[in-house]
Amino acid sequence: MAILDKLKDGVQRELEGLEFVIGWEQGYDPLHASPLFIRTPGDIDRLIWNPLCVHNLASYLPSLKGRRVGILLKGCDSRSVIQLLQEGLIKREEIVIFGIPCRGVVDLSKIKSRIDTSQMRAVSLMDDAVVIEIPQGREEIPLDDVLATKCLSCQYPTPLIYDHLAGEVLPPQRPTEVLYKEVEVIEELDVQDRLAHWERELDRCIRCYACRNACPLCVCQDYCAAESRNPRWLSQRAGVSEKVMWHIMHALHLAGRCTDCGECERACPMDIPIQRIRRKINKEIKELFGYEAGVNPEDTPPLYTFKVEEPTIQEREW
Amino acid sequence: MVSREARFLATDNIPALLRRLGNTYRVFAPVKVSDTIVLFQEFAESAGLALDEQTTLPPKELLFPQTEGLVSYRYRKDAEDLEKSEVQVEETLEAPPTIIFGVRPCDARGLTVFDAVFTDGQWRDPYYKARREATTIVTVLCTQPESTCFCTSVGGSPTGIEGSDIILTIVTGGYVAEPVTEKGETLLQDEAFTPAGDKAGEAGEAREKVSVERELELDGIAEQLLDIFGTDFWEQVTAKCISCAACTYVCPTCFCFTITDDTTGIEGSRIRTWDSCMFYLYTLEASGHNPRPTKTERYRNRIGHKFSYHPTSYEGMFGCSGCGRCIKVCPASLDIRQVLREAKAHG
Ligand code: SF4
Numbered sequence: 001m002a003i004l005d006k007l008k009d010g011v012q013r014e015l016e017g018l019e020f021v022i023g024w025e026q027g028y029d030p031l032h033a034s035p036l037f038i039r040t041p042g043d044i045d046r047l048i049w050n051p052l053c054v055h056n057l058a059s060y061l062p063s064l065k066g067r068r069v070g071i072l073l074k075g076c077d078s079r080s081v082i083q084l085l086q087e088g089l090i091k092r093e094e095i096v097i098f099g100i101p102c103r104g105v106v107d108l109s110k111i112k113s114r115i116d117t118s119q120m121r122a123v124s125l126m127d128d129a130v131v132i133e134i135p136q137g138r139e140e141i142p143l144d145d146v147l148a149t150k151c152l153s154c155q156y157p158t159p160l161i162y163d164h165l166a167g168e169v170l171p172p173q174r175p176t177e178v179l180y181k182e183v184e185v186i187e188e189l190d191v192q193d194r195l196a197h198w199e200r201e202l203d204r205c206i207r208c209y210a211c212r213n214a215c216p217l218c219v220c221q222d223y224c225a226a227e228s229r230n231p232r233w234l235s236q237r238a239g240v241s242e243k244v245m246w247h248i249m250h251a252l253h254l255a256g257r258c259t260d261c262g263e264c265e266r267a268c269p270m271d272i273p274i275q276r277i278r279r280k281i282n283k284e285i286k287e288l289f290g291y292e293a294g295v296n297p298e299d300t301p302p303l304y305t306f307k308v309e310e311p312t313i314q315e316r317e318w
Numbered sequence: 319m320v321s322r323e324a325r326f327l328a329t330d331n332i333p334a335l336l337r338r339l340g341n342t343y344r345v346f347a348p349v350k351v352s353d354t355i356v357l358f359q360e361f362a363e364s365a366g367l368a369l370d371e372q373t374t375l376p377p378k379e380l381l382f383p384q385t386e387g388l389v390s391y392r393y394r395k396d397a398e399d400l401e402k403s404e405v406q407v408e409e410t411l412e413a414p415p416t417i418i419f420g421v422r423p424c425d426a427r428g429l430t431v432f433d434a435v436f437t438d439g440q441w442r443d444p445y446y447k448a449r450r451e452a453t454t455i456v457t458v459l460c461t462q463p464e465s466t467c468f469c470t471s472v473g474g475s476p477t478g479i480e481g482s483d484i485i486l487t488i489v490t491g492g493y494v495a496e497p498v499t500e501k502g503e504t505l506l507q508d509e510a511f512t513p514a515g516d517k518a519g520e521a522g523e524a525r526e527k528v529s530v531e532r533e534l535e536l537d538g539i540a541e542q543l544l545d546i547f548g549t550d551f552w553e554q555v556t557a558k559c560i561s562c563a564a565c566t567y568v569c570p571t572c573f574c575f576t577i578t579d580d581t582t583g584i585e586g587s588r589i590r591t592w593d594s595c596m597f598y599l600y601t602l603e604a605s606g607h608n609p610r611p612t613k614t615e616r617y618r619n620r621i622g623h624k625f626s627y628h629p630t631s632y633e634g635m636f637g638c639s640g641c642g643r644c645i646k647v648c649p650a651s652l653d654i655r656q657v658l659r660e661a662k663a664h665g
Pocket residue numbers: 074075076077102103104105148150151152154155156157158
């Protein structure tokens with residue numbers, strides 16, 4: 001049975017005991033999927049599963065605490081759920097997870113930077129290519145060229161937590177070395193150039209907070225320090241220093257919690273490569289604490305605990 | 319529009335024109351700042367013009383900046399009586415003469431929504447008004463509507479002139495320029511504009527050919543939205559919304575703002591910054607009560623304002639010009655057109 005049929009079948013069987021199941025449906029054009037809230041058996045037909053299913057649906061879970069819901073998760077999405085469980089922000093028994101062994105999702109910005117999709121007519125998704133029909137003709141793009149960057153180094157294509165798995169366990173297919181490639185380019189810059197780089201990128205931020213609201217781990221939401229007027233941590237001014245500060249705040253609050261799902265960057269209307277800031281912090285956390293967020297529900301995130309001696313940090317000479 | 323006043327602007331003459339205008343005005347035009355982002359930026363020849371795609375953000379920032387100083391202030395203690403202090407307040411209003419080149423009809427029309435609220439009604443906003451008066455809008459009419467465009471559904475047109483001072487129609491080798499206002503007429507005196515001759519006819523034909531299907535039937539939507547105000551429609555339709563302000567901040571007609579004081583020591587400035595009805599703080603009251611506690615009430619307000627309350631207050635004018643940007647940027651791909659269709663069909 002194909003993955004989609006298995007998913008539909010599973011949802012059909014579980015739906016009765018749940019308020020709804022969150023999946024994806026076709027969006028407003030052939031290139032966009034959109035989250036789908038399946039409330040009745042009739043909604044199940046709208047479910048889709050393909051490389052356009054980019055959204056990390058786990059972002060909806062914290063606000064649904066206390067309600068029984070089902071959710072479809074890719075490998076990377078499942079790490080957000082594990083991290084949320086570790087932090088006590090959601091309850092395992094309230095959630096039914098339909099896991100999907102995943103071969104990758106596209107980055108729509110990568111597609112849009114290659115072709116003008118504003119008058120696109122149709123899209124076909126093949127195993128290794130995306131074919132887009134535009135008025136000028138057919139454009140075939142190799143899938144690997146437009147996969148989300150996270151997918152090119154994916155180590156967890158199969159969800160790490162699930163109740164039902166739609167298919168066979170899929171072992172990792174991708175190299176690990178490329179994970180920090182973009183981060184390393186920025187690390188090469190000296191401090192002044194690094195600041196200049198980020199000021200240039202972040203200058204076009206419009207403080208719309210799509211990155212924050214799309215993030216499964218940004219659970220403060222309405223009470224975010226960046227907006228709070230009392231206490232007033234940050235001016236509401238949209239100057240570059242406030243924007244840089246906002247992003248430092250955002251990223252630091254995710255230290256040791258970010259699972260690299262990339263929703264922040266995907267959500268950004270200004271296509272600012274902000275996932276890199278989090279990746280850099282993830283890299284530091286890995287080097288300092290040997291910790292990777294959202295892989296083991298039994299773990300305690302490093303900044304949630306205190307050890308007199310951190311095995312990886314040498315504080316004294318002797 | 320009087321076509322005998324039409325002039326021709328050769329594509330090759332545009333850089334020189336904008337350079338010359340740059341001596342008297344601040345000149346903004348669309349520039350590709352990255353592979354996928356086009357923004358209005360101060361014209362620099364080296365940057366090149368990106369006139370053939372919709373800008374990522376509308377030009378509203380130039381008339382209604384995301385941050386604008388309203389007044390600056392400074393406290394002073396009275397040396398004789400330390401109990402007393404006085405505050406000196408100074409208005410800060412900057413409205414240099416500005417030209418925005420390469421606007422689209424939907425964005426120009428979006429400004430007419432601002433005009434109705436900020437300059438034409440009971441309350442006048444001196445800041446917006448001064449900038450609007452100092453700005454000349456040069457619009458390039460559309461030839462290739464995008465799949466997200468729905469200007470015709472909300473009363474606009476890909477060849478519409480509302481809100482513009484000059485309209486440019488693409489013809490062979492350049493543009494036919496026609497003045498819409500006095501301000502526009504003044505600009506057309508520049509030597510870059512030559513007699514249009516036959517091109518005027520070509521422009522007329524080109525405009526005839528452009529069309530955007532009217533995909534929404536919005537008759538009666540204002541009443542319908544009130545009728546379904548208390549239904550569960552809103553919770554269902556907003557389930558996928560993440561309550562960010564991407565839609566608000568890319569919108570050419572959203573004009574909400576907040577006012578805060580930035581004080582350092584004894585001085586500071588009172589600033590006005592963009593705000594969004596999708597934010598919790600937007601309606602949070604001093605008592606702690608929030609009449610719009612969740613995204614459901616907030617999104618209902620967004621739609622209600624644009625398609626019911628605004629047209630009711632402003633002679634039927636929607637708070638939407640159909641540019642489609644909110645559809646493109648929504649992280650959840652929530653489509654405002656679909657919401658309106660479903661709202662009409664509900665109940
Ligand atoms: S990172 Fe892995 S699990 Fe996540 S979308 Fe990409 S391939 Fe799928």
